[in-house]
Amino acid sequence: MFVVLWLSLHSWDLLGPIRYVGLSNWRSVLTDETFGTSMIATLAFILLVVPLQTVLGLLAATLLAVNLPASGFFRTLYVLPWICSPLAIAVLWKWILAPTDGAVSTVLGRPVEWLTDPTLALPVVSAVTVWTNVGYVTLFFLAGILAIPRDIQNAARTDGATTWQRFRYVTFPMLRPTLFFVLVTGIVSAAQVFDTVYALTGGGPQGRTDVIAHRIYAEAFGAAAVGRAAVMAVVLFVLLLGVTLVQHVYFRRRISYDLV
Secondary structure, X not given: OHHHHHHOOEEOOOOOOOEEOOOHHHXXXXXXXXXXXXXXXXXXXXXXXXXXXXXXXXXXXXHHOOOOOOHHHHHHHHXXXXXXXXXXXXXXXXXXXXXXXXXXXXXXXXXXXOOOOOOOHHHHHHHHHHHHXXXXXXXXXXHHXXXXXXXXXXXXXXXXXXXXXXXXXXXXXXXXXXHHHHHHHHHHHHHOOOHHHHHHOOOOOOOOOOOHHHHHHHHHHHOOOHHHHHHHHHHHHHHHHHHHHHHHHHHHHOOOOOOO
């Protein structure tokens, strides 16, 4: 971290000498429209990915907690994409979404530019990320649901509460610590996504998927502007540190499940 902060005050092209430039890199980055576009793309990506994967993960965990036949198989199936390499998954999806000979276009019977259309690129990349992360979210929600004392559920059932009422007034409130953890880690993960974007779109088209992590890579190793990339990395670090501190404060006050 200290090296990156030091580099943000210097100019370096990875080959020549390192020159001190003070706050020049900071002024350059913070007034750069490209960096602003990357921040907007990152925010849009987070807003697309985190709510959807949270809802789907909660739904899947609720169904798996019933312990129906083959639920163990589906628990394993949901987690498999998450434990695989993001780059390998992205390469696979790039083949599936190829406009000419891809599996999706073949089924539809017409070519669709899923990854090169400016209006489709970010939603498609977000969908692939959600598909990858749902197993992770499901895993934590399932653990949270199974940790809820059954006496509470039985008491609500005895009082005549319906399945929806038990979920709304018992299960969901007691999942609040798990929900917060999933949201925070989801935001941190989405803000740092690189492999999927790099393999699927390379930041294009028109910079629609040029999220901040990809922009840092492009600046450091594409434009050989290590100082500017360091500034972007510091900005991202500060933002994620803020989210992490909020998480720490929350869990310090809530160390067990409760109903308030």
